[in-house]
Amino acid sequence: xxxxxxxxxxxxxxxxxxxKIRPRWHxxxxxxxxxxxxxxxxxxxxxxxxxxxxxxxxxxxxxxxxTPITPPTEWTLEGYAxxxxxxxxxxxxxxxxxxxxxxxxxxxxxxxxYALSKWxxxxxxxxxxxxxxxxxxxxxxxxxxxxxxxxxLNLYDNVWGLVLVHSVFGMPMCTVMMRGYYADVxxxxxxxxMIDGNGMWAIYRKIVLPNTMIATITTFVFQCTSIWxxxxxxxxxxxxxxxxxxxxxxxxxxxxxxxxxxxxxGSLILALPVLVLYIFMGKYLxxxxxxxxxxxx
Amino acid sequence: MAAITIKDMSVSYxxxxxxxxxxLNLTVQDGEFCVFLGPSGCGxxxxxxxVAGLLEPVDGTIHFGEELxxxxxxxxxxxxxxxxxRNIAMVFQEYALYPNMTVRKNMSFxxxxxxxxxxxxxxxxxxxxxxxxxxHLLDRRPAELSGGQxxxxxxxxxxxxxxxxxxxxxxxxxxxxxxxxxxxYELKKIQTQLxxxxxxVTHDQTEAMTMADHIVLMKDGHIMQEGTPNELYNHPxxxxxxxxxxxxxxNLFTVRVTEVNGALVLNADSFSLPVPVELxxxxxxxxxxxxxxxxxxxxxxxxxxxxxxxxxxxxxxxGDAHLVYVRIGEQVxxxxxxxxxxxxAKSLKLSPNxxxxxxFDPSTEKRINP
Ligand SMILES: Nc1ncnc2c1ncn2[C@@H]1O[C@H](COP(=O)(O)OP(=O)(O)O)[C@@H](O)[C@H]1O
Ligand SMILES: [Mg+2]
Numbered sequence: 001x002x003x004x005x006x007x008x009x010x011x012x013x014x015x016x017x018x019x020k021i022r023p024r025w026h027x028x029x030x031x032x033x034x035x036x037x038x039x040x041x042x043x044x045x046x047x048x049x050x051x052x053x054x055x056x057x058x059x060x061x062x063x064x065x066x067t068p069i070t071p072p073t074e075w076t077l078e079g080y081a082x083x084x085x086x087x088x089x090x091x092x093x094x095x096x097x098x099x100x101x102x103x104x105x106x107x108x109x110x111x112x113x114y115a116l117s118k119w120x121x122x123x124x125x126x127x128x129x130x131x132x133x134x135x136x137x138x139x140x141x142x143x144x145x146x147x148x149x150x151x152x153l154n155l156y157d158n159v160w161g162l163v164l165v166h167s168v169f170g171m172p173m174c175t176v177m178m179r180g181y182y183a184d185v186x187x188x189x190x191x192x193x194m195i196d197g198n199g200m201w202a203i204y205r206k207i208v209l210p211n212t213m214i215a216t217i218t219t220f221v222f223q224c225t226s227i228w229x230x231x232x233x234x235x236x237x238x239x240x241x242x243x244x245x246x247x248x249x250x251x252x253x254x255x256x257x258x259x260x261x262x263x264x265x266g267s268l269i270l271a272l273p274v275l276v277l278y279i280f281m282g283k284y285l286x287x288x289x290x291x292x293x294x295x296x297x
Numbered sequence: 298m299a300a301i302t303i304k305d306m307s308v309s310y311x312x313x314x315x316x317x318x319x320x321l322n323l324t325v326q327d328g329e330f331c332v333f334l335g336p337s338g339c340g341x342x343x344x345x346x347x348v349a350g351l352l353e354p355v356d357g358t359i360h361f362g363e364e365l366x367x368x369x370x371x372x373x374x375x376x377x378x379x380x381x382x383r384n385i386a387m388v389f390q391e392y393a394l395y396p397n398m399t400v401r402k403n404m405s406f407x408x409x410x411x412x413x414x415x416x417x418x419x420x421x422x423x424x425x426x427x428x429x430x431x432x433h434l435l436d437r438r439p440a441e442l443s444g445g446q447x448x449x450x451x452x453x454x455x456x457x458x459x460x461x462x463x464x465x466x467x468x469x470x471x472x473x474x475x476x477x478x479x480x481x482y483e484l485k486k487i488q489t490q491l492x493x494x495x496x497x498v499t500h501d502q503t504e505a506m507t508m509a510d511h512i513v514l515m516k517d518g519h520i521m522q523e524g525t526p527n528e529l530y531n532h533p534x535x536x537x538x539x540x541x542x543x544x545x546x547x548n549l550f551t552v553r554v555t556e557v558n559g560a561l562v563l564n565a566d567s568f569s570l571p572v573p574v575e576l577x578x579x580x581x582x583x584x585x586x587x588x589x590x591x592x593x594x595x596x597x598x599x600x601x602x603x604x605x606x607x608x609x610x611x612x613x614x615x616g617d618a619h620l621v622y623v624r625i626g627e628q629v630x631x632x633x634x635x636x637x638x639x640x641x642a643k644s645l646k647l648s649p650n651x652x653x654x655x656x657f658d659p660s661t662e663k664r665i666n667p
Contacts, residue, residue: 186391186393188389188393189393189395191349191351191380191389191393192387192389192393193395194351194379194380194381195349195351195380195381195386195387195407196381196406196407196410197381197384197407197411198381198410199381202410207395207397210397211395211396211397
C-alpha cells in the first residue's frame, strides 16, 4: 500500500517538474542557440571538405574562374590523373611502410602486453610505467640520434628503415592498448591451458590470441591510421627514393602552387584508404566475444 | 598413477604475513578418491592449486609417487615441475572453458596437445560425452550452454584424459539435485574403473560421505581430521567434525558428570543418564565437571521407558522417516524417527543408543571417549 502511494507521489512530482520547465522562455532561447552553434560547426567542418571534393573534379582553368564551393560545370578526372603521376610511387611506399610498420608494432606490442598482463616477473610494474612514459615521448627530442642510428644501419632512404622505426616507436602504444584486453582474459583459462599441457607461448597462440582478435584488429587499424598519416619520420628518414605519400603530397602543394584541382585530388586519394579501413573494420570494433568462458553468475 | 605426499606445506598470499595453509601434512594413496572437505574459505582450493603446481607454497614438499614435484624451503624454490609437465587433469571451480572452441574441441584440446592419434581422441570424446549426456552439444560453443551443461563439459574435458592425478574443484556445484546425483554416480564409477588418484574439493558433506575413500576435513587452513567416511562419522575427534558431518546435525548437550552411589551419571537439567561401562574409565577424571554430549538424530530412539522426557514441537515427514523436533528442557533437538508413522503423542520418552554417545571436553572441544 505504502509503496503504491509512494509511486503515485513521485509521478506527480515528475509531472510538476515538466510543467515547471516548459514555459521558461530562456530555455527555448537556449535551444535555438544550441542549434545555431551546432549548424555553425557543421558548416565550418564540412565546407572545406565540400570545397575539396568540388575542386578536385574541376579542370585547372575552371578552378581559376570559380569559387571553391560551386560544383564543377564540367566534371573531369584530370586532377586525379596528374596527382597519381606524382603520388604513385610514394603511395606504394606508404602502403608498404603502413602495413609492415603496423604489423610489426602490433606484434611487438602484443607480446609485451601478454607478458605484462599474464605473467608475474620482477620489475613488472617498472617496465609497464616505462612503456607508458614512452608513449608520451616527443619524437623530435630523439630525432637526431635516431637519424644517426638509421644511417649507421644503412637504412636511410629505405622503406625498411621506416618500417623498423614505426614498429619500434609504435610498440609502447600498442602494448598499452592491448594490455587492457589481455587482462580481461580470465586467469582460470590460462591455468586450464597450462594443466592441459601448454607452455607460455602455446597459450599465447592457442588461447590468448584467438580470444582477443578484436584487440588485435582495433590496435592494427589504429596503427595503420597513425602511420599512414605520419610526416615527421617520413620527412627525416624517407629521403628521396622512399618518401611516403604525406611528404609527396606536401611537395605537390609546394611545387604546383596554382594547380588546386591536382592538390585537392591528391588529398582525397590520401584520405581514402583510411576512410575505407574504418568503414570495413567498423563491425569488428563493436562486439565482445569473451562470454561463456567462466562461471556465469 | 601415483600417490600424492604433501609434507609441511605452508601457503601465504601475502609473503608470510598470514598463512592460508599452515604446515599441512597429508598422503593420498595411489588410486584413492580423496575428498577435501570444509567450509568455504578454509583453503581447499589453495591446497589443490599447490598440488597442480599453479601455486607455490612458501614451505614444504609435494611428491607424486617417488617424483619430487615441489620443494620450497623458507620461500626459496629448490625444485619445481611446472603444471604443464605434471600430467594432471583438473576441473576448476569457474569451469574455464575455452570460449573460442566448440565443446568437442574443448574436450580434445589436451589430448591434441599431447599428440594423441585422431581416431583415439574422437572415440574417447564421444564415449565421455555420451556418459555425461552432452553428446548433443558437441558442436556448440561455451557461450551457448547453460551453467549445468558447462560444468559437465568441464568435467568431461578432464575425464577424457589419462592423467596421473585428477583434481576436481567443486565440479558438481552448479548442477540441479537430480543431475548431481546422476553425475556423482558416473564420476565415482569412472574413477573406480580408471583407478586414477583423485582429489575432490567440496563443501558438501553428502558428496564427501558418498564418494570418498578418504576424507580430509579442513578448517582455517588446518586438517581437523582425516580418515574414511565411517571413521569420521562414527569417531569424530572433535566437536567441529561431529557437527560438520551428518544431516540433520548432531545434537549437543551440556551435561555434568556426577558420582551417585559409586556410579557415574550424566546430569542435565531435565534428565540424567547412566554412563555406559565402556565410558566409565575415560569419564572418571571429569567427575564433578561439565562435558558436551553429542547424540546424532538417528541415535535418539522413541521408547516407552526412555530416560529423556521430550515435548514434540513439529514434525517433518521425509517419506520413509520423520524428523521430529522436540523440546528437552530449554533446548530444541532433532530426532530421526525411522518409521512410516509419525509419533502420535505430544510428549515422548527418548533413549539414546548407549554405544553411539560422543563426549567432548568443553574447553578443548576434543573427543573424550575412545
Ligand atoms: N589469490 C588470492 N589472494 C589472496 N587471498 C586468497 C587468494 N585466494 C584465496 N585467498 C584466501 O585464502 C583462503 C582460502 O581460500 P580458498 O583456498 O579459495 O578456500 P576454499 O576453496 O576452501 O573455499 C581464503 O581466506 C581466501 O580469502
Ligand atoms: Mg574453492
